[in-house]
Amino acid sequence: MNQLQTLLTDCLINTKHVENAAVVTTKTATVSATSQRFNIPVPMMQMLIDSFHHTLTREEGIRFMGKNYTCVRADKNSIYCKSNEHGLILVKTAVYIIVATYNDSMYPSVCVEAVEKLAAYLREKGK
Numbered sequence: 001m002n003q004l005q006t007l008l009t010d011c012l013i014n015t016k017h018v019e020n021a022a023v024v025t026t027k028t029a030t031v032s033a034t035s036q037r038f039n040i041p042v043p044m045m046q047m048l049i050d051s052f053h054h055t056l057t058r059e060e061g062i063r064f065m066g067k068n069y070t071c072v073r074a075d076k077n078s079i080y081c082k083s084n085e086h087g088l089i090l091v092k093t094a095v096y097i098i099v100a101t102y103n104d105s106m107y108p109s110v111c112v113e114a115v116e117k118l119a120a121y122l123r124e125k126g127k
Contacts, residue, residue, distance in 0.1 A: 002032075002033065004023050004032050004033035005033040005034075007033070007118060007121075008021050008022075008023060008033045008034070008035065008118075009035070011114060011117065011118045011121075012035075012098075012100060012114050012115065012118060013035050015110060015111070015114045016106070017102060017106040017107050017110035017111045017114065018035075018100045018101070018102060018106070018111050018114060018115070019100075019101045019102050019103045019106065020034075020035045020037075020038035020100070020101045021034070021035050021038065021098065021099065021100040021101070021115075022034040022035065022038055022040055022098075022099045022100075023096050023097075023098055023099075024040070024045050024048065024049065024096060024097045024098075024099060025095060025096060026049050026092070026095060026096060026097055027095070029042060029045045029046045029049060030042075030045070031045065032096065040065075040099065044064065044065075047062075048062075048064075048090060048097060048099060049097060051079060051090065052076070052079065052090075052092055052097075057071055057074055057079060058071045058074045059071075061081060062079075062081055062088065064081075064088055065101075067083040067086065068083060069081035069082060069083045069086075069087075069088045070082055070083065076092075077091060077092050077093075077119070078090065078091045078092070078116070078119075079091075080112065082108075084104075085103065085104030086101065086102065086103050086104065087101065087102045087108050087111065088100075088101055089101070089102070089111055089112055089115045091115050091116060091118075091119040092119075093119050093122040093123050093127055094122075094123065094126060094127060095122070095127045096122060096127060098115050098118060098119055098122075100114075100115045
């Protein structure tokens with residue numbers, strides 16, 4: 001298991017408040033680490049990367065894995081979206097975008113905190 005995979009599991013999945021997670025490399029639009037059974041198609045990875053550059057994300061939301069998500073917060077490093085009781089969290093670092101989802105049995109605030117902490121750690125390491 002690579003270091004990113006270990007971080008993803010230990011920092012996100014093991015909180016029990018992150019349903020699925022992936023670390024996407026922004027330059028190549030490839031997955032560097034992912035939770036089990038969380039397969040993001042390549043065009044969707046590029047769409048997630050592009051969502052940080054387009055203001056339409058805030059207005060129109062994101063269609064991800066068959067669900068329409070409404071954007072509830074967007075800034076230069078983070079995008080938080082909701083679809084009924086499910087959520088999508090995107091956080092950008094210098095090299096990666098962390099993608100995380102939560103469901104109705106999880107606390108959104110715990111998911112957000114875990115993803116933001118992992119992103120802060122990666123930023124500290126220059127990644």
